[in-house]
Amino acid sequence: MDLNYTPEDIAFRKQVRAWLEQNLPREPIATLAQRRTWHRKLYEAGYLGMGWPKEYGGGGARPMEQAIVADEMARTNAPAPTNGLGLGIVGPTIVVHGSEAQKRRYLRKILTAEELWCQLYSEPNAGSDLASLKTSAVDQGDHFVVNGQKIWTSGGAIADWGLLLARTDPKVPKHKGITCFLMNMRQPGVDVRPLKQITGSSEFCEVFMTNARVEKSDQIGKLGEGWAIAQTTLGYERGGRSLARVTTYAAQYGCLANAARRLKRHGRPLSDDPIVRQKLGRIWADLEVERYSALRVLTHLERGEHPGAGGSVTKLSYSEFEKRFMELAEEILGPYGQLTEGAPPEYQLQIDTAVGERGTWAYAYLWSRAGTIYAGSSEIQKNVIGERILGLPKETRADRAGATR
Numbered sequence: 001m002d003l004n005y006t007p008e009d010i011a012f013r014k015q016v017r018a019w020l021e022q023n024l025p026r027e028p029i030a031t032l033a034q035r036r037t038w039h040r041k042l043y044e045a046g047y048l049g050m051g052w053p054k055e056y057g058g059g060g061a062r063p064m065e066q067a068i069v070a071d072e073m074a075r076t077n078a079p080a081p082t083n084g085l086g087l088g089i090v091g092p093t094i095v096v097h098g099s100e101a102q103k104r105r106y107l108r109k110i111l112t113a114e115e116l117w118c119q120l121y122s123e124p125n126a127g128s129d130l131a132s133l134k135t136s137a138v139d140q141g142d143h144f145v146v147n148g149q150k151i152w153t154s155g156g157a158i159a160d161w162g163l164l165l166a167r168t169d170p171k172v173p174k175h176k177g178i179t180c181f182l183m184n185m186r187q188p189g190v191d192v193r194p195l196k197q198i199t200g201s202s203e204f205c206e207v208f209m210t211n212a213r214v215e216k217s218d219q220i221g222k223l224g225e226g227w228a229i230a231q232t233t234l235g236y237e238r239g240g241r242s243l244a245r246v247t248t249y250a251a252q253y254g255c256l257a258n259a260a261r262r263l264k265r266h267g268r269p270l271s272d273d274p275i276v277r278q279k280l281g282r283i284w285a286d287l288e289v290e291r292y293s294a295l296r297v298l299t300h301l302e303r304g305e306h307p308g309a310g311g312s313v314t315k316l317s318y319s320e321f322e323k324r325f326m327e328l329a330e331e332i333l334g335p336y337g338q339l340t341e342g343a344p345p346e347y348q349l350q351i352d353t354a355v356g357e358r359g360t361w362a363y364a365y366l367w368s369r370a371g372t373i374y375a376g377s378s379e380i381q382k383n384v385i386g387e388r389i390l391g392l393p394k395e396t397r398a399d400r401a402g403a404t405r
C-alpha cells in the first residue's frame, strides 16, 4: 500500500481545487434543472466519467485522479452530480458487458445527464435473496414483454431508463434463468409510484410493469447471464467512493466537535466532559481506520486489481461506522440533533444529496441506517467476508430462507 502522492497527483489536486473555487454554485441547488446544469459543468471540465473509455465520452483517467476529484468535491462540500446510478452502476455495467451499439447509444447520454437512470433489481420478496425475483420477460420475437413489480427504486420518479433484471426462464435453477435489460421508463406499461421515507423525502419508488416493452437490442449479455452481470454491478456499488466519504465524515466530525465546545452541561463546555471526549476520540480513531481502508482499496484499483470481496469489508465497515457516528452526534447535540428546521447554524449540518435536499443532523442520522441495507445488508456482507475471504463453510439452506446476493 502506497500512502504517498506523486508530484503529478499533487499538481492535479491543485488544478481541481482551483477549478472548484471558481465554479462552485454560489446558491444551494434546489431543482433538478439546476443540478443538471452543474452536472454538465463537471462533465465538460473532465470530472465525470473520468475512468470510462475515451471513445465513449469518458476521460480514461487513473483511479487516483478520480479519487482526488471526489475528495476535493467532498472537501468543498460541492453538490453531487445527478444521475448517480447511471454514473456509478449502469454506465460501468454497459462498459463491461454492453455491445458496441449499446455503448455508442447510451454511454455519452449518461455522462451529459440527457438521460437519467435507475436500477430495477429489488422486489417485495427479492432483496437479499435477489435471485428469487419474479418479474418476467417473455420473448415475443423482436422484443420482450415485461410484467412484475420492483421496489426501493432510487430515482425512479425522474428516470428515463432502468437497468432491469427479469426472469426469462422459470424452469432452470433460479440463478440461471435471469437476464439483464435496459428498459425505457417512459412508456405506458411502466407505472412509477414514489414512496415516502422516514427522512421525509421520496427518493424511492415502486415500479409496476404491465406488458411493458423491451427491445431485443436492449438485452445486456446473453440470455440467462443476468445473475453474473448483476454481480459486477454490485461490485461497483460496494467498491465506492471510499476516500471522498472519509473526507465528508471528517468535515462532519469537525462540525460535531465545534458543537461540543459550545454546548454546556453544568456550566461547562460539553467537550470538557471526559466521557464525551472519550466517545469523540473513539470515533476519530475509527475514522482513521476508514481512511486507511479507503487507501487500501485505492491501491488495489491503481494496480488494476478489482477489490472483489474486499469491497465488502469496506462497505460493512463504513456503513456501520456511519451509524455509530450519527448516534454519537444525536447524543451530544440533544434536542438540536432532532430539529429539521430552525436550529442555530452552529448546530446544523448542511449535506448536499443528489436529490436536492440540504439536510440536518436529524436527516443524516435517519439516513445513516440506509448504508447498512443497500447494495447488500451488513449481514450479507458478513456472509461474503466469511465465505469468500475467511474461507468459512458456506451458509446452508438450514441457515437461511434462500440464496443471498
Ligand SMILES: Cc1cc2nc3c(=O)[nH]c(=O)nc-3n(C[C@H](O)[C@H](O)[C@H](O)COP(=O)(O)OP(=O)(O)OC[C@H]3O[C@@H](n4cnc5c(N)ncnc54)[C@H](O)[C@@H]3O)c2cc1C
Pocket (backbone or CB within 6 Å): 118, 119, 120, 121, 122, 123, 124, 125, 126, 127, 128, 129, 151, 152, 153, 154, 155, 370, 371, 373, 374, 375, 376, 377, 378, 379, 380, 383, 400, 401, 402, 403, 404
Ligand atoms: C437507500 C437505499 C437505496 C436502494 N436503492 C435501490 C435501487 O435503486 N434499486 C434496487 O433494486 N434496490 C434498491 N435498494 C434495495 C436494497 O438492495 C434492498 O433493500 C436490500 O438488498 C435488502 O433487501 P430487503 O430490503 O428485501 O431486505 P431482506 O432481504 O428481506 O432482509 C431483511 C433482514 O434479513 C437479513 N437477512 C436476509 N438474508 C439473510 C441471510 N442470508 N443471512 C443473514 N441475514 C439475512 C438482512 O440483513 C436484513 O436485516 C435500496 C435500498 C436502500 C436502503
